[in-house]
Amino acid sequence: MYLEMSLVLISASAFLGHLFGRKASLPFLILSVPLLLESETTRISHFFFDEYSKLLSVLVVSVTILVSITTEERERSAQTLLSISALGIILALSSKDFLSLFVSWEIASVTTYAMVAVGRGREELEAGMKYFLFGVTSSGVMLFGISIIYGENGTLSIINSGFGIGQALFLAGILFKIGAFPFHVWIPDVYQGARSWTTSFLAGASKVMGFGVLVRSSYLMGLNGMDLFFLLSILTMFYGNLAALLQKDIKRLLAYSSIGHAGYLLIPLSVWNPRALTGALMHIVMHSLLKVGAFSTVLIHEKELGRGIKDYKGMDKYSKLSLTIILLGLAGxxxxGGGGFWSKYVLFxxxxxxxxxxxxxxxxxxxxxxxxxxxxxxVIREIYSTPGSEEVPGKVLVPLTITVTVLLLGLYPTPLIxxxxxxSTTLFP
Amino acid sequence: MLVSILVWLPLVCSPLVYLSSKLRKGLPRNLAISVSLLTFLLSLLVIGSETHEDWIPSLGISYHLRVDGISYVMVILTTFIMLASILASSTEIKEREGEYYALLLLTETGILGVFTAVDLILFYFFWEIVLIPMFFIILIWGEERRRYAAMKFLIYTHLGSLLMIIGFFYAYWSYYDLFGKYTFNLFELWKIEDFMSQSELKLLYFLVFMGFAVKAPIVPLHTWLPDAHVEAPSPGSVILAGLLLKMGGYGLLRILPTLLPETFHEMSVLLASLGVISVFYSAMVAMVQEDLKRLIAYSSISHMGIAVTAIASETSLGTKGAIYMMFSHALINGLMFLLSGAYKRRFHTREISEIGKYEAPILSSLLVFGAFASSGLPGLSGFIAEILSFMGVFNRWETSIWFLVLSAVVTAGYMLHMVKRVVFGEKMGEVEDLSREELLPLAMLVTGILLLGLVPSLLLGPLEGV
Structure with a gap:
């Protein structure tokens, strides 16, 4: 009951956001969080909402709320797109069937293409175009994989039927979303070109969908523990982190760090044990929060500072402090560094x-x-190379909230763990 | 309970210190002094105190702090050196005082935690905390090449610690496989040693050793040290040399032999040789330094080399000697770093040939005092430290007598060479001598050196039975 109510609230927030802007949509989004938390394990035809989907859905809605606060008041389409996308992600996370999975996956994806392209600048259009082309191709590949699996099994349920070309194509579509090594090419360009709140959402929510669906479907298809994941994981973590060393643009740097983190998130798939999965779940939570914090700080200071790492100085002191803590959290x-430490180390x-x-x-x-x-x-070295400005922008509240949460989780991580x-034990019967 | 208060007091006070900078200039300093004085007094009472709570029960991580003999000595060292370096800060730190003192207090919590933690994850937690404030202290208040030095310090020691924590996890899972229980308790985990193969043990030893060896530092992993120590502001160098290196020494002395007693015994010859190489290599390098502070930094490596060799001897005397050496080295090198800072303020350089041209009676007599203490003059703390260490090493390996004699000679050699060039050269005039503000922390350190030299039972008392 609660689940349906919360889904209705999220849809309502999409319409109200379009009509009246953020002030109308936010309360509905916020209200849906406790409802999601209260909802029990539910099965409605092909949707299967359990503890696993609940954790990730709550995370996605919280990220959506945080992102939506950082958008401009006049961008009403942003509210709509964010809410619909969040809805798609929640549905995708609780799908146990290829068809419903694909449909909800597309709902979530198409809205993000629009988000990237909705700006007027040349850079945004270019990023939007790239993202759209890559995204549509990957969806096509995924659908093709699904059709092969359907042809072999005669059913659309996600079941264990070995590893073949169909499964490989299906996985490729998902790995594209989380930005694992050979499928990462779109990430730096799109993360850099899109406006920063969109980037927050891509890093904080879209990635959760990719990760959640990947873990769930490879569990259902019996693909976990494959050597392929081991290889991908190692390659992704090294590629992302090494390439990040060369970056001069803060958003590109964070994009590559996101690729590196995708490598860590693949660890539980190659060593399939409950402890590693616990770590990965914690890590996706921490990664989403930290990346939203980082990109919203970038968003707040984009106009005055630009995005070159060398010019990243002269922020106000709250932004300085929160960005420092967030970056140290990403480093673990x-x-x-707060909870970033725990998630990384429980995972390792x-x-x-x-x-x-x-x-x-x-x-x-x-x-x-x-x-x-x-x-x-x-980056931290540049931030602290000059004393900051006295003016404190109001939106700094978002990264500050995240920072405080992260710090508290660092001192007492027991509830999250x-x-x-x-x-994770629900996936280990 | 008391130990918890001791460890967290500086951290809890550090935001207050930071905020107080808004009210009045100079207030952060006074607050920091009172906090560190309070911590110092508290640390005197803390022996025997223990706290044990669940922290993350499902992973077997507990909040377990304990102060026994060795920890007690290290805790007192920490609070004492911290007090001295905070007192010494006012002459050098004029800008962003609030942040500076807040970071120092944060460092203090980290170091106190390292010396008292029993749970290895808690140990690692505190171990890594120390890194960040020190990074900022070097980065913001350091000298010309501070940006480079800060990065090098951060990455080097971070990589070492990461290898160490992988070692801890390795031990944890081995314990779980054998006994079916999750624990990070240092005094439980050693049971794994009898059941593991030689190659596994070597790997585990190597992983944990790396963390400590980078911090201690042991040649050839020492290259971060000269840069970090030279570029840090002098109170920062005091903490780096006086406390951070001791974290490495403490790990080698406490954690590694407790975790892997047999393997430690097997590897002790190798460890001792690395220690000897450290002593001689860095003494040679110190001999040719033109920069006073760099010379002192290399002398740090050399002294820690003696401590490492004494630790490797695994005798009771050697262990006591190593602790004595660490304590006395912190005092002596603290003194020397503060003096080099005083020279820098007067001459804007630390080139030995430049600063030798002017007279400053109190300053140079303190320098001579420090150099003698460092080379082990009887009656000063360095002497007891060297004698105990040498006796320990001698008990284990009798042939080592040559090393002992030679190392005493080279240590005295570079120190006297430096004194000769700075103090006894031809003078062209006088400069302003030490002010009262500068003298106070120096006097503290000098008192410490004299006390430990004349009344060794002060330290050896709590170490009874080690």
């Missing part, structure tokens, strides 16, 4: 429980993590 430093610790392959992944993880601290510290543990 304890206490001052989980990997280590699975023999040599786990050791290789964990060593790769820490090595790239050390590399990542270098490029984050380069326990929720994620509970959720």
């Amino acid at each position: 430093v304890p206490l001052v 610790m989980g990997a280590l429980a699975s023999g040599t392959r786990g050791l290789a992944l964990a060593l790769g993880g820490i090595l790239t993590s050390a590399i990542s601290l270098y490029y984050y510290a380069r 326990e929720i994620c543990q509970k959720v």
Whole structure:
């Protein structure tokens, strides 16, 4: 009951946002969070809403709320697109059937193409075009994979039927969304070209959909623990973090760091154990929060500072502090990096429980993590090279809220760990 | 309970110190002094205190702090050096005082945590906290090449610590496989050693060792140290040399032998040789330094080399000697770094040939005092430290007598060479001598050096039974 109500509220927020702007849509979005939290495991034909979908859905709606606060008041279409996209993501996360999965996946994707392209600038149009072309191709590949699987199995339910060309194409479509190594090419250009609130949403919510669907469907199809994931994971974490070293633009840097984090998120798929999955779930939560925080700080200061890392100085002191903590959280430093530390280390610790392959992944993880601290510290070094301006923009509240949450999770991560543990055991009967 | 208060007090006060900079200039400094004084007094009472709470029960991570003999000595060292370096800061730090003192207090919490943590994840948690405030202290208040030095310091030590935590996880899972229980308790995990193969043990040893060896530092992993120490503001160098290096020493002395007693014994010859190489290599390098502060930085590596060798001897005397060496080295090098800062303020350079041209009686007599203490003059703390360490090493390996004699000679060698050039050269005039503000922290350190030199039981008392 609560689930349906919350879905209705999210749809309503889409329409109201279009008619009356953010002030009308936000309360509905906020109200849907407690309803989602209250909703029980529900099965409506092909949709299967359980603890796993609940955790990720709550995360997606919270990210949507945070992103929507950072948008411009006059951009009404933004509210609509954000809400519809969030709805699509929630549906995709709870689909157990290829058809409903594909439809909700497309709802979530098409709205993000529009979000990227909705601006007037040349850069946005270019990014929108790129994203659209790549996205549509990947959806086509995914659909093609689904049709092959359907031809073989004669059913649209996601079931274990071995690994073949159909499964490979289907996975390729998902891996495109999370930006794993050979499918990452769109990420830097689109993250850089889109307006920063869109980028927040792509990094904070779209990626959750990719990750959630990937874990769920590869679990249902019995593909977890494949060598392929091991290879992809290592390649992605090294590629993302090494390429980030060369970046001169803050949004591009964060985009590559996002690719690197996709590599960490693939770890539980290659070492399939509950501890690693717990870590990955925590990590997707932390990554979403931190990336939204980072991109909204970029958004707030885009006009005055530009985006070159070398010019990244002279922010107000709250932005300085929150960006520092967020970047250290992405690097996984304890206490001052908050919960980012725990998610990363529970993940690596989980990997280590699975023999040599786990050791290789964990060593790769820490090595790239050390590399990542270098490029984050380069930004921090610039931030603190001059005293900041006195003026404090109001929107700084969003990154500050995130920072405080992250810091609290760093001191007392037990609730988050326990929720994620509970959720991950549902995938380990 | 007391130990929890001690560890968290500086952190809790640090936001207050930061905010107080809005009210009045100079207020952060006074607040920081009172907080660190309070921590110092508290630390005197803390022996035997223990706290054990669940933190993340499902992963077997507990909040477990304990102060026994060794920890007690290190805790007192921390609070004492911290007080001295905060007192010494006012002459050098004029800008952004609030942030500076807040960061120093944050560092203090981290270091105190390292010296008292029993749970290895908690240990790592505190271990890594220290890195960030030190990075900012070097980056914001450092000297010309501070940007480079800060980055190098951060990346180097971070990579070492990451290898270390992988080692901890490795031990954790091995323990779980054997005993079916999740724990990070240092005094439980050692049980794994009997059940693991040689190659696994070597890997585990290597992983954990790397974290400590970078911090200590042991040649050839020392290259971050000269840069970081030279570019940091002098109170920062005092903390780097006096406390951060001791974290590495403490790890080698405490964590590694407790976790892997047998393997530690097997590897001890190798560790001792690395220690000896550190002593001689850095003494040679120190000999040719033109920059006073760089010379002192290399002497740090050299002294830590003696401590590492003493730790490797695994004798009771050697262990006591290593702790004594770490304590006394923190005092002596703290003194020397503050003096080099005083020289820099007067001459705007630390080139030994330049600063030797002018007279400043109190300043140079303190420098001579420090150099003698450093080279182990009887009656000063360095002497007891060297004697104990040497006796420990000698008990284990009798042939080492040559190393002992030679290392005493080279240490005295570069220090006296430096003194000769700075103090006894031809003078062209006088400069302003030390002010009262500068003298106070120096006097603290000098008192410490004298006390430990004359009344060794002060330190050896709590270490009884180690």
